Amino acid sequence: MSGNDLLFVVVPYAAFVLLVVVSIARWRLHEFTVSSLSSQLLESKRLFWGSIPFHWGVSLILIGHLLALLIPRSIEIWNAVPLQLFLLEATGMALGLWALFGIVMLITRRVQVRRIAAVTSPMDAAVLGLLLLQIVTGLWIAIGYRWGSFWGTSVFVPYIRSLLTLSPQPELVASLPIILKTHVLAFFAFMALFPFSRLVHIITLPLNYLTRPWQKVVRNAPEPYVYQPSADEFLTKKS
Amino acid sequence: MRVRAQMSMLFHLDKCIGCHTCSVACKNLWTDRKGAEYMWWNNVETRPGTGYPTGWEDQEHYKGGWWRDDKGKVHLKIQNQPMGLARLFFNPALPQLDDYYDPFTYRYSDLFTSPQGDQQPTARPISMITGDEMEITSGPNWDDDLGGSGTYARNDLSLDGVDPEIRQQMEEIERVVFNYLPRICNHCLNPSCVAACPAAAIYKRAEDGVVLVHEDKCRAWRMCVAACPYKKVYYNWSSGKSEKCILCFPRMETGQAPACAHSCVGRIRYMGVLLYDADRIEAVVHSPDDELLDTQMDAILDPFDPRVIAEAKAAGIGDDWIDSAQRSPAWKFVKEWGLALPLHPEYRTAAMMFYIPPLSPVMSTIENNLARLDIGTDEHDFELFDQLDKARLPLKYLANLFSIGDEEVITKILRKMLAVRLFKRRQSVEGFVDEATLAALEAAGTTPEEAEAIYRLTTLPTMDERFVLPPYHREMSIESLNDPLVHKGQVGVGYLTPPTRGA
Numbered sequence: 001m002s003g004n005d006l007l008f009v010v011v012p013y014a015a016f017v018l019l020v021v022v023s024i025a026r027w028r029l030h031e032f033t034v035s036s037l038s039s040q041l042l043e044s045k046r047l048f049w050g051s052i053p054f055h056w057g058v059s060l061i062l063i064g065h066l067l068a069l070l071i072p073r074s075i076e077i078w079n080a081v082p083l084q085l086f087l088l089e090a091t092g093m094a095l096g097l098w099a100l101f102g103i104v105m106l107i108t109r110r111v112q113v114r115r116i117a118a119v120t121s122p123m124d125a126a127v128l129g130l131l132l133l134q135i136v137t138g139l140w141i142a143i144g145y146r147w148g149s150f151w152g153t154s155v156f157v158p159y160i161r162s163l164l165t166l167s168p169q170p171e172l173v174a175s176l177p178i179i180l181k182t183h184v185l186a187f188f189a190f191m192a193l194f195p196f197s198r199l200v201h202i203i204t205l206p207l208n209y210l211t212r213p214w215q216k217v218v219r220n221a222p223e224p225y226v227y228q229p230s231a232d233e234f235l236t237k238k239s
Numbered sequence: 240m241r242v243r244a245q246m247s248m249l250f251h252l253d254k255c256i257g258c259h260t261c262s263v264a265c266k267n268l269w270t271d272r273k274g275a276e277y278m279w280w281n282n283v284e285t286r287p288g289t290g291y292p293t294g295w296e297d298q299e300h301y302k303g304g305w306w307r308d309d310k311g312k313v314h315l316k317i318q319n320q321p322m323g324l325a326r327l328f329f330n331p332a333l334p335q336l337d338d339y340y341d342p343f344t345y346r347y348s349d350l351f352t353s354p355q356g357d358q359q360p361t362a363r364p365i366s367m368i369t370g371d372e373m374e375i376t377s378g379p380n381w382d383d384d385l386g387g388s389g390t391y392a393r394n395d396l397s398l399d400g401v402d403p404e405i406r407q408q409m410e411e412i413e414r415v416v417f418n419y420l421p422r423i424c425n426h427c428l429n430p431s432c433v434a435a436c437p438a439a440a441i442y443k444r445a446e447d448g449v450v451l452v453h454e455d456k457c458r459a460w461r462m463c464v465a466a467c468p469y470k471k472v473y474y475n476w477s478s479g480k481s482e483k484c485i486l487c488f489p490r491m492e493t494g495q496a497p498a499c500a501h502s503c504v505g506r507i508r509y510m511g512v513l514l515y516d517a518d519r520i521e522a523v524v525h526s527p528d529d530e531l532l533d534t535q536m537d538a539i540l541d542p543f544d545p546r547v548i549a550e551a552k553a554a555g556i557g558d559d560w561i562d563s564a565q566r567s568p569a570w571k572f573v574k575e576w577g578l579a580l581p582l583h584p585e586y587r588t589a590a591m592m593f594y595i596p597p598l599s600p601v602m603s604t605i606e607n608n609l610a611r612l613d614i615g616t617d618e619h620d621f622e623l624f625d626q627l628d629k630a631r632l633p634l635k636y637l638a639n640l641f642s643i644g645d646e647e648v649i650t651k652i653l654r655k656m657l658a659v660r661l662f663k664r665r666q667s668v669e670g671f672v673d674e675a676t677l678a679a680l681e682a683a684g685t686t687p688e689e690a691e692a693i694y695r696l697t698t699l700p701t702m703d704e705r706f707v708l709p710p711y712h713r714e715m716s717i718e719s720l721n722d723p724l725v726h727k728g729q730v731g732v733g734y735l736t737p738p739t740r741g742a
Binding site for chain 2: 030031032033034035036037038039040041042044047048051052055056114115117118119121123124196197198200201204205206207208209210212214215216217218219220
């Protein structure tokens with residue numbers, strides 16, 4: 001097995017297995033630890049300038065990446081008109097810069113505000129560092145290898161699809177520049193860190209808030225309950 | 240009619256001496272932990288004052304509770320549902336730690352390790368969050384007894400509508416007046432914390448009305464903290480979970496009163512069951528301001544009414560709970576005698592903890608170094624009875640706290656309490672009750688028998704009369720969900736998994 005196979009076949013599958021298995025295990029065994037760990041109570045002003053740009057920027061870009069994977073043909077057709085391609089790229093660039101601004105604010109906040117430093121774990125540092133790497137390499141690619149939304153559908157989408165269909169073709173990405181590879185590997189690292197870090201809060205996005213009734217009343221027992229075991233049942237009941 | 244039971248606490252403010260024993264009992268039991276140092280599930284505020292967290296009643300700032308629009312629709316003040324999701328990343332209304340205070344301790348080790356010198360060593364104050372040395376600029380009950388400053392009382396929003404002249408007078412040292420307001424979670428019928436929680440982690444228990452945060456389900460979206468108009472949900476900055484007063488349900492389930500009530504030195508607190516009609520909550524919440532208080536009181540059901548008893552049984556409320564509701568001091572003070580009111584009913588959460596407003600002395604002016612009572616020159620046997628507008632604590636102020644500005648409601652209660660006082664004074668000092676006193680009782684809408692009952696439950700109640708706790712039958716709820724023998728092996732002291740902060 002070549003190094004390329006290891007990095008682009010073994011690593012993604014391992015990361016994915018970690019993501020699924022550990023997330024489920026953590027949810028079921030230690031749900032108390034599943035939290036977004038907000039630090040807004042301790043510091044709010046700088047969080048405003050960090051959290052909002054970062055979250056919206058990264059979420060929208062992630063959705064863009066996902067669209068490229070799901071509907072590559074539509075993206076290609078859209079990009080066939082140069083003006084539309086330009087619009088798409090400019091939007092992506094703006095969102096990326098917005099997210100970069102946000103994460104820089106978040107990192108400086110973590111370092112400079114004493115109260116926030118007090119609630120920062122090594123895992124937080126790892127997550128922030130990884131996200132910074134992801135955003136910087138993404139922007140680098142957007143600038144250094146222009147029109148990524150145009151060539152990306154024919155370079156990355158077949159590779160990711162080969163992974164998803166369990167017939168991995170690592171050779172598809174073997175000859176790519178190192179910066180592109182870094183961007184992809186950083187995502188695998190993101191998947192691997194996901195279940196061990198506060199990133200798990202992403203899957204707790206409470207969409208049912210939109211539809212649930214305002215109030216919630218919980219009964220201890222489902223209905224009025226009187227327990228009357230028969231003599232037989234009482235004697236044979238196993239503990 | 241859908242009958243449900245609510246454990247309700249009653250605070251007799253006339254008896255509160257502001258000793259904070261309740262707060263300390265609660266702190267020792269529940270919030271003496273990392274991340275919870277700044278929380279006071281039970282706190283006692285000096286009023287008029289800005290309270291804890293500072294200015295919590297300013298709902299334009301903190302966005303707590305509900306509001307009713309011109310068409311009669313009711314909305315959560317902090318957000319509608321899509322906004323709730325859009326603001327997950329940043330909640331503009333969230334109080335800051337400094338709105339409470341920076342929790343501090345002292346570096347006591349300095350007392351032992353400092354080098355020998357001419358001066359006594361000092362234990363420096365340090366922040367309990369960062370461990371850094373700090374200057375203490377605020378703390379729990381920093382404004383206790385007004386903290387020697389006019390600032391706190393001046394900024395009390397509930398003084399709105401009080402005559403500016405009276406407000407001015409209240410700042411003069413001879414006329415300063417304050418009372419104490421102990422506060423816990425109100426375990427509302429229409430809790431806005433529950434409605435604001437995107438994760439649906441907060442819920443109200445049907446059997447006793449206690450509002451709880453499911454600590455496993457909480458994801459630190461922290462909407463509840465801002466949405467509670469009483470600011471009684473707190474965010475634990477260390478565990479990343481919201482926490483709140485649990486009405487000491489583990490104590491109630493074992494037949495003990497909540498720690499704050501149990502430890503109360505002035506014996507101002509009472510606990511009892513109130514039966515209420517869950518079908519009427521909707522009507523309460525949607526009533527216009529001037530009917531809000533009445534509709535809320537109407538939702539509380541008479542536990543002696545045969546129809547209510549039948550409906551309660553059908554809803555699974557046992558005979559022992561109904562019996563408990565009939566002996567409940569909450570029922571007596573709130574409904575039978577009409578002496579108690581919820582705090583700030585205008586927040587539309589239908590708060591279910593009740594307060595008996597305090598009496599206060601007559602306004603006085605200092606002339607030639609002598610205090611002169613401001614009650615005119617006529618002979619006044621009954622001091623404030625007909626002159627409540629001369630009470631030191633302005634009626635308008637109490638009305639803003641407890642009756643949405645309606646002074647009539649407060650006057651009625653205070654007159655009844657004064658009538659009871661006059662009646663008992665005549666009885667014990669002069670040995671008989673004259674016609675004038677009986678007339679006063681009648682004018683206050685009460686009778687000698689009722690006055691006697693109010694007097695007894697106010698001044699002479701035993702522990703069992705103050706805390707009428709229904710049997711919780713935990714064994715039944717355990718049996719309905721688990722095999723009792725298996726359950727037996729799973730309970731005890733300690734955690735199955737320790738509540739550690741997530742990475």
